[in-house]
Amino acid sequence: MTDITTSNDLTMDETARAKRRAGLRLFSTAIRYALLFLVGFVMLYPLIWLVGASFKTNSEIFSGAGFLPQNPTLDGYIKGWQTSTPYTFGRFFWNSFLIILPKVIGTAISCTMAAYAFARFDFPLKKVLFGSVIAILLLPNVVTRIPQYILFRDLGWLDSFLPLWVPSALAGDAFFVFMLVQFLRSLPSDMEEAARVDGANSLQTLVYIVVPMLAPALISVCLFQFMWTMNDFLGPLIYLSSVDKYPVSLALKLSIDTTEAFEWNRILAMSVLAISPALIVFFAAQRYFIEGISSGGIKG
Amino acid sequence: MAGVQLKNLEKVYGGTLKAVHGINLDITDGEFMVLVGPSGCAKSTTLRMVAGLEEITAGEIIIGDRRVNDLPPGKRSIAMVFQNYALYPHMKVRGNLAFGLKIAGCSRPEIDAAIADVARMLEIEPLLDRLPKQLSGGQAQRVALGRALIKKPGVFLFDEPLSNLDAKLRASMRVRITDLHRQLKAEGLSSTVIYVTHDQTEAMTMGDRICVMQAGRIMQAATPKELYNHPANLFVAGFIGSPEMNLVDGALEGGDFIVGSQKIAIGSDLERRLSEKPSDAIIGIRPQHFSLAGSEGPGLSARLANAEFMGHEVYLHTELEGRKLVCVVGAGEFEALGRSDIVRLRPDPTKLHVFNKIDGRNVSLRGGSIAA
Known part of the structure; x- marks a missing residue:
C-alpha cells in the first residue's frame, strides 16, 4: 500500500513538473518572438516610413515620426513623376533598363564562360590569371576609377551607356566569376564527361549540361547585378552628363539639386518607385537566390 | 564492329x-x-x-x-x-x-x-x-x-x-x-x-x-x-578465388615442400609441371582443394581455430606451423570428424601451385594442366 502511494505521488510530481516546463517553454517562445518582431520592426521601420511618407503632404512629413499619413495624397507620385526636367521619370526608368539589360545578360554569359574555363580546363598561366581575378576582387573600386575614365574618354564612350555595361559584359566583375567558379567546383564533372562521350563539344556541354545545373547560381548573379546596377550612383555620375541619359539613381538626386525648397514627398514617392523593381525581382527569385549563394560557398 | x-x-x-x-x-x-x-x-x-x-x-x-x-x-x-x-x-x-x-x-x-x-x-x-x-x-x-x-x-x-x-x-x-x-x-x-x-x-x-x-x-x-x-603469379593467385588461395611459404627439398616441421608431398604431376625448383618457394593451395584425412597416413596437422557453417560446406580456419590456412570441406565430412582441436588436412597434389618467393612467378605452369 505504501508503495502504491509513493508511486502516485511521484506521478503527480512529474505531471506538475512537465506542466511547469511547458509553461516556461511557452513563455520563452513568446519572449523570443516578441524580441524578433521588435528588432525586425525597428530595422524595417525606415522602409515602412518611406512608403507611408510618400503619401503625405510636405508639411506633414516632418511633423511626426509616425508612418500613417493623416491626409493621404498621390500628389508626390504625380508631380514627382513629371520631374522638374523636360522628361518624366519614365524616361529615367527606361535609361536604367537600357543599362541593366545588356549588363545583366552580358554578365551572365561572360562570367559563366570565364568561370567554366577556370573551373574545368587546364591552360597556360591559369593559376596566375585566377590569382589576378582574386586580386581584382580585393582591389578597392576607387583605385581603378581614374584610369578607367581616361580609357573610356579615349575610346569616345563618355556620355554614353557603354562604360556602364561593357566592362561587366566582358566578365569584368571578378566577384561573379569567383562565385560561379566556386559553384562549379561543387558540381560533379561526371555529367560533363557523359556529354563529351555523347559527342558534345565544350560549348555544347556548357550550354546544354552546365548552364542548367548552374541555374541557381546564375540567378543569384543576375539578381546581384540587377540590384547593384539599379543602385549604382557613382558610375552614371562620372560617365553621364546629359540629363536625357540619366538613370533612376541620378534622377533622384537631380530632383534634390534643382530646387531650393525640396519637395520631399516627390523625392520619397520616386524613391519608393525606384526600389520597387529590385524588391519585386528579389522576392520573385528569392528561393533560387538563396540556393545559389549558399551552395556556391559564398555565404553571408 | x-x-x-x-x-x-x-x-x-x-x-x-x-x-x-x-x-x-x-x-x-x-x-x-x-x-x-x-x-x-x-x-x-x-x-x-x-x-x-x-x-x-x-x-x-x-x-x-x-x-x-x-x-x-x-x-x-x-x-x-x-x-x-x-x-x-x-x-x-x-x-x-x-x-x-x-x-x-x-x-x-x-x-x-x-x-x-x-x-x-x-x-x-x-x-x-x-x-x-x-x-x-x-x-x-x-x-x-x-x-x-x-x-x-x-x-x-x-x-x-x-x-x-x-x-x-x-x-x-x-x-x-x-x-x-x-x-x-x-x-x-x-x-x-x-x-x-x-x-x-x-x-x-x-x-x-x-x-x-x-x-x-x-x-x-x-x-x-x-x-x-593457372594464375601467373602470386598476386593473381591471391586475388582470384573466394575464399582466397592459401599461400604458404617454405622450402622445396627433394620431392617435398617443407613447412616448419611438416611436409607436403609434391607428387609426380607437380614435379613434371615445375619449370624450376626455387629453394625459397611459396606453395598455393585453394581452400576447396583440401580434404580431411584420417589420423593415419599422409596429411598436415593443423590447429582448428574456427569453423564457419555455410550450409552445404564448412569453412575451417586453421593454423599450420604459425601460418593461417582456410579450408573448405563438405558439411557431412566435417560432421564425421567429430569434435577435435587438431584436424588432419590433405591437399590435392594435382592442384598445387608453386611460386618463386623472390619474384612471385608461378613456376608450376609447364606442360601439363591442372584439372579443373
Missing part, C-alpha cells in the same frame, strides 16, 4: 607519378573484357584513357582500325556507363536517351524510334517521362545503360556500373548485362565491352577474358577458368 588495342599505354601525372606503366592489351571484336584489380591499380584510369577523358602520356590506343589518341571522346565510337550513372539531372529519361543522337544531328523520327527500341529492350518505357531524381538506383542504371546502347557504338565502356546497387540488384543487373551482350552479339551488332570492376565475382561471371591489374601493370589477362586454374 571494333576491337581495341592498347600499345605501350602510359599515364604519368604531374611529370613524376606514373599511374600506368606501358600496358599492352588486345581486345578482340565482340569480346567482353573485364579489367579487375584493387583500388588504385589504374583500371579506371586505363578505361578513361580509352574513352578519351584522360590524356595519354605515351603509347597508342587503336579502336577498330583507327588510332584514336587525338580524337575527342565523341568521335571514338564508344559509349560509357558511369559508376554513379551521370544522368543529366535536368532532362527527363527521354531527353537523356536522346541527347547523344541530337548532338549527332539525327532527325526527330529517328530519335523517337531509337528511344522506343531501347526502352523496350531495357523495360524502361514507363520511366521515359520521369526525371533522374525520380528513379531508383536500378532504374537509373538501366537508363544509363540505355543511353549507351542507343548510340550503337563500337565499344561499350563500363566503369564500375553496379557498385552503387544493393547485392540482389547487382546480381540481376549482372545477368542483364551479360544477356544484353550476348543478344547484341547474336544480332551481329557491335558488342565489344571493356568493363571495370573491383569485384571478382562480377569479373569471373561476366568476362570472356579478365585482365587483372595491379599498380598500373597487367598481372595476367586470360579467361576466368585460366586465371583460376
Whole structure:
C-alpha cells in the first residue's frame, strides 16, 4: 500500500513538473518572438516610413515620426513623376533598363564562360590569371576609377551607356566569376564527361549540361547585378552628363539639386518607385537566390 | 564492329607519378573484357584513357582500325556507363536517351524510334517521362545503360556500373548485362565491352577474358577458368578465388615442400609441371582443394581455430606451423570428424601451385594442366 502511494505521488510530481516546463517553454517562445518582431520592426521601420511618407503632404512629413499619413495624397507620385526636367521619370526608368539589360545578360554569359574555363580546363598561366581575378576582387573600386575614365574618354564612350555595361559584359566583375567558379567546383564533372562521350563539344556541354545545373547560381548573379546596377550612383555620375541619359539613381538626386525648397514627398514617392523593381525581382527569385549563394560557398 | 588495342599505354601525372606503366592489351571484336584489380591499380584510369577523358602520356590506343589518341571522346565510337550513372539531372529519361543522337544531328523520327527500341529492350518505357531524381538506383542504371546502347557504338565502356546497387540488384543487373551482350552479339551488332570492376565475382561471371591489374601493370589477362586454374603469379593467385588461395611459404627439398616441421608431398604431376625448383618457394593451395584425412597416413596437422557453417560446406580456419590456412570441406565430412582441436588436412597434389618467393612467378605452369 505504501508503495502504491509513493508511486502516485511521484506521478503527480512529474505531471506538475512537465506542466511547469511547458509553461516556461511557452513563455520563452513568446519572449523570443516578441524580441524578433521588435528588432525586425525597428530595422524595417525606415522602409515602412518611406512608403507611408510618400503619401503625405510636405508639411506633414516632418511633423511626426509616425508612418500613417493623416491626409493621404498621390500628389508626390504625380508631380514627382513629371520631374522638374523636360522628361518624366519614365524616361529615367527606361535609361536604367537600357543599362541593366545588356549588363545583366552580358554578365551572365561572360562570367559563366570565364568561370567554366577556370573551373574545368587546364591552360597556360591559369593559376596566375585566377590569382589576378582574386586580386581584382580585393582591389578597392576607387583605385581603378581614374584610369578607367581616361580609357573610356579615349575610346569616345563618355556620355554614353557603354562604360556602364561593357566592362561587366566582358566578365569584368571578378566577384561573379569567383562565385560561379566556386559553384562549379561543387558540381560533379561526371555529367560533363557523359556529354563529351555523347559527342558534345565544350560549348555544347556548357550550354546544354552546365548552364542548367548552374541555374541557381546564375540567378543569384543576375539578381546581384540587377540590384547593384539599379543602385549604382557613382558610375552614371562620372560617365553621364546629359540629363536625357540619366538613370533612376541620378534622377533622384537631380530632383534634390534643382530646387531650393525640396519637395520631399516627390523625392520619397520616386524613391519608393525606384526600389520597387529590385524588391519585386528579389522576392520573385528569392528561393533560387538563396540556393545559389549558399551552395556556391559564398555565404553571408 | 571494333576491337581495341592498347600499345605501350602510359599515364604519368604531374611529370613524376606514373599511374600506368606501358600496358599492352588486345581486345578482340565482340569480346567482353573485364579489367579487375584493387583500388588504385589504374583500371579506371586505363578505361578513361580509352574513352578519351584522360590524356595519354605515351603509347597508342587503336579502336577498330583507327588510332584514336587525338580524337575527342565523341568521335571514338564508344559509349560509357558511369559508376554513379551521370544522368543529366535536368532532362527527363527521354531527353537523356536522346541527347547523344541530337548532338549527332539525327532527325526527330529517328530519335523517337531509337528511344522506343531501347526502352523496350531495357523495360524502361514507363520511366521515359520521369526525371533522374525520380528513379531508383536500378532504374537509373538501366537508363544509363540505355543511353549507351542507343548510340550503337563500337565499344561499350563500363566503369564500375553496379557498385552503387544493393547485392540482389547487382546480381540481376549482372545477368542483364551479360544477356544484353550476348543478344547484341547474336544480332551481329557491335558488342565489344571493356568493363571495370573491383569485384571478382562480377569479373569471373561476366568476362570472356579478365585482365587483372595491379599498380598500373597487367598481372595476367586470360579467361576466368585460366586465371583460376593457372594464375601467373602470386598476386593473381591471391586475388582470384573466394575464399582466397592459401599461400604458404617454405622450402622445396627433394620431392617435398617443407613447412616448419611438416611436409607436403609434391607428387609426380607437380614435379613434371615445375619449370624450376626455387629453394625459397611459396606453395598455393585453394581452400576447396583440401580434404580431411584420417589420423593415419599422409596429411598436415593443423590447429582448428574456427569453423564457419555455410550450409552445404564448412569453412575451417586453421593454423599450420604459425601460418593461417582456410579450408573448405563438405558439411557431412566435417560432421564425421567429430569434435577435435587438431584436424588432419590433405591437399590435392594435382592442384598445387608453386611460386618463386623472390619474384612471385608461378613456376608450376609447364606442360601439363591442372584439372579443373
